Each structure stands twice: as C-alpha cells, then as structure tokens.
Amino acid sequence: MxxxxxxxxxxxxxxxxxxxxxxxxxxxxxxxxxxxxxxxxxxxxxxxxxxxxxxxxxxxxxxxxxxxxxxxxxxxxxxxxxxxxxxxFSRISFDGSEVTAGAGATIARLVSETLSHSLSGLECLVGIPGTVGGAVSMDAGTRHEWIGARVKDVVTLRPGEGLHRYAGSDIEWGYRYTDIPTSEIILEATFALVPDEKAAIAERMEALVARRRLRQPLGKPSCGSVFRNPGSRSVGQLIDSCGLKGYSVGGACVSDMHANFIVNNGGARAADVIAVMSRVHDTVLDKYGIDLVPEVKCLGFGA
Structure with a gap:
C-alpha cells in the first residue's frame, strides 16, 4: 500500500x-x-x-x-x-410529488425542501443529523417509521463495474438495515411523497422535534443511539434499569436523559466510549440475557 x-x-x-x-x-x-x-x-x-x-x-x-x-x-x-x-452529490430536484436527492445532501436540507414543496412522507427524518446516503444505507427514521417506505429507487456505484439502479421494492429494508452491499457507494435516491397542507406537515415535524428535545441529549456530542433495540424492547429502558445512567469512563458518559446515548462530556477518547459500551453490553447481558448489538459503526479499529 x-x-x-x-x-x-x-x-x-x-x-x-x-x-x-x-x-x-x-x-x-x-x-x-x-x-x-x-x-x-x-x-x-x-x-x-x-x-x-x-x-x-x-x-x-x-x-x-x-x-x-x-x-x-x-x-x-x-x-x-x-x-x-x-x-x-448534494443536489435535490423535484418532479411532481417525487424528489431525487444526492447521497451527499444533508437530511436537514431534504426535509426542509420537501416541506417547502408541501410534500409529506419524510417527517420521520426531522432532527436526524447526517446525509441522504447514510440515511438510506441504515434505513433511518423513528421506531415506527423509516425512510425505506418512501424510496422509489436508489442509484449506486459498483466499483469496477459502474452504475446500478435498485427499485425500492427490490431492497430488503429492516430496522437500521438494508441489504444494499457495503461494497457499493450510494449516489442518489428518489422518494415518492404525498402532497399535503404545509401547515399540517410542519406541525408533525415540530411535534417530533419537541419529543426529541425532551428525550435526547441533543446539546452534547454523541453518535445518537448506540445500540439497536432488541425487538420491541427499548434498549434505553433496559440500560436504565441496570442503574447505568451517569456511568462514565474518561469523558464518555451514559446520558442521564437517555440511557442509549453515550455522550462526550469533553475530551472523550474512542477508548473511553468503547469501555462504556462494553460495561453496558456486559451488564445487560448478565441481567437479562440480551446480547445488545451496536448501532454505531466503528472506523479505524482494525483487527
């Protein structure tokens, strides 16, 4: 190399x-x-x-x-x-009730522009940081609504082969999962939305943002939810019941507001976050027999 x-x-x-x-x-x-x-x-x-x-x-x-x-x-x-x-890769264009967004476009901008065009269907993304490509790759959304339900098609680059288009119905969508190969680069996605009154769309968005502000530590650096919910159970409630809110190593701490958030209180290292994750995982496993699966993706740790 x-x-x-x-x-x-x-x-x-x-x-x-x-x-x-x-x-x-x-x-x-x-x-x-x-x-x-x-x-x-x-x-x-x-x-x-x-x-x-x-x-x-x-x-x-x-x-x-x-x-x-x-x-x-x-x-x-x-x-x-x-x-x-x-x-x-950050362009967003509209064709009637359909919107095509490049993978590099931010979710915040996509949500804002669909609202300005009085189109409903992506309210579940409001307040979620990140880009369209990342949202599609992990089927982002809430516990009850996901971006995949609105995807008409996705264009990817297969290195060494070229462009490939998936129909939304050909993709397997799951909780924080799609079967789009990780070897492919998502370039853009087209969403099929529904016309609605702008005021009604805005009201739904504002309600969701308000709930997130009440329940999530948005004021501190984090990666969002650290672990996937095991089935219908709330992983935040499981961690909370283990008495781990406030548990910290270095600058990494289990949030007092939402136990499935590990926040950076200042100067946290990746090693601190991993140590907290390990303690949370092992404690939940010991108490409930549930093997928590990380939602956060690790980069650069190697073998």
Missing part, C-alpha cells in the same frame, strides 16, 4: 480536494477520532471514479463518510482514505 503515491496521484485529480492526516474528530458528531491518512472530497462523478481507481491501484483501503453522525472513529485514526461526496 502506498499512501504517498495515492496522495500524489489524487492531488492532480479534477474536482477533488485532497488532504493528508485530516483529523476525524472534525468530521464526526462525536468529535472523536484521530487522523485519516488521506481525506478526499470528490465534487463530481468523474472525480469519484478517478479516486476509486487510484486507491485500488495503490492498494489503499477506503470508506465513504457522510456527516459522521453514526461513527465512532479510533483514537489512532484510519490508515486508509476517507471519501466525502461533495457538490455534484
């Missing part, structure tokens, strides 16, 4: 911004993470293709990162290349 050769080749890439040793703490909502060996913001499809080609030729591992809202990056960083989808 040659990071240097990849850096030199990528530095000449059209429509791409390339840096070395970019701290991932600047690109995750946890505000945690060491440097990425390479960090590339690609602003066009040709730039993305060229970047993937060069990284493959040089044997450099890579990962696509949105807003880092569901990521715990290692303290030592990531020894591959982090790719961020820029300008061309």
């Amino acid at each position: 040659s990071i240097f050769n990849a850096y030199m080749a990528l530095s000449g890439a059209y429509d791409a911004d390339v840096t070395r040793d970019e701290r991932l703490s600047h690109h995750t909502t946890y505000r945690i993470g060491g440097p990425a060996a390479l960090f590339v913001k690609v602003n066009s499809y040709p730039a993305l293709l060229k970047t993937i080609e060069i990284l493959g030729r040089e044997g450099v591992d890579w990962v696509v990162l949105g807003k880092g809202s569901n990521i715990l990056a290692a303290d030592r960083g990531y020894d591959g290349c982090v790719i961020v989808l820029g300008r061309e």
Whole structure:
C-alpha cells in the first residue's frame, strides 16, 4: 500500500480536494477520532471514479463518510482514505410529488425542501443529523417509521463495474438495515411523497422535534443511539434499569436523559466510549440475557 503515491496521484485529480492526516474528530458528531491518512472530497462523478481507481491501484483501503453522525472513529485514526461526496452529490430536484436527492445532501436540507414543496412522507427524518446516503444505507427514521417506505429507487456505484439502479421494492429494508452491499457507494435516491397542507406537515415535524428535545441529549456530542433495540424492547429502558445512567469512563458518559446515548462530556477518547459500551453490553447481558448489538459503526479499529 502506498499512501504517498495515492496522495500524489489524487492531488492532480479534477474536482477533488485532497488532504493528508485530516483529523476525524472534525468530521464526526462525536468529535472523536484521530487522523485519516488521506481525506478526499470528490465534487463530481468523474472525480469519484478517478479516486476509486487510484486507491485500488495503490492498494489503499477506503470508506465513504457522510456527516459522521453514526461513527465512532479510533483514537489512532484510519490508515486508509476517507471519501466525502461533495457538490455534484448534494443536489435535490423535484418532479411532481417525487424528489431525487444526492447521497451527499444533508437530511436537514431534504426535509426542509420537501416541506417547502408541501410534500409529506419524510417527517420521520426531522432532527436526524447526517446525509441522504447514510440515511438510506441504515434505513433511518423513528421506531415506527423509516425512510425505506418512501424510496422509489436508489442509484449506486459498483466499483469496477459502474452504475446500478435498485427499485425500492427490490431492497430488503429492516430496522437500521438494508441489504444494499457495503461494497457499493450510494449516489442518489428518489422518494415518492404525498402532497399535503404545509401547515399540517410542519406541525408533525415540530411535534417530533419537541419529543426529541425532551428525550435526547441533543446539546452534547454523541453518535445518537448506540445500540439497536432488541425487538420491541427499548434498549434505553433496559440500560436504565441496570442503574447505568451517569456511568462514565474518561469523558464518555451514559446520558442521564437517555440511557442509549453515550455522550462526550469533553475530551472523550474512542477508548473511553468503547469501555462504556462494553460495561453496558456486559451488564445487560448478565441481567437479562440480551446480547445488545451496536448501532454505531466503528472506523479505524482494525483487527
């Protein structure tokens, strides 16, 4: 693997911004993470293709990162290349009651623009940080509504093969899961929405935001929910019943507001978060026999 050769080749890439040793703490909502060996913001499809080609030729591992809202990056960083989808992948367009959004568009902007067009169906996303690509890949939403229910189709890039279009009905959607291969890069998605009164849509959004403000520690850096709910049970309630609210290691702490949030109280390291996660996992397993599955994705920890 040659990071240097990849850096030199990528530095000449059209429509791409390339840096070395970019701290991932600047690109995750946890505000945690060491440097990425390479960090590339690609602003066009040709730039993305060229970047993937060069990284493959040089044997450099890579990962696509949105807003880092569901990521715990290692303290030592990531020894591959982090790719961020820029300008061309952030477009949003409307055709009647359908909206097509690039994977790099933020969820906040998508929700705002659908509201301005008086289109209903994506209210469940309001207040969720991140990008469209990340939301589609993990079927984001609430416990009762998910983005997948509104997806008409998804366009991905299969490295070495080219573009592929999935009909929404061909994708297996599950709780924080889709069967879109992780080897493919989501480029855009089209959503089938329903016209409605703007005031009614706004009222539903405001109610959901209000509930989140009351129940979630939105004022502190976090990755959102750390563990998946086991079936119909609330993992937050399980953790709370184990007396773990307020449990901390270093700067990482189980939130007093919502036990399935581990917040960064300041200066937290990834190792601190992992230690808290381990304690929570083992305690719930011992008390209830439930093997909690992380919802947060880890980057740079290796084998």
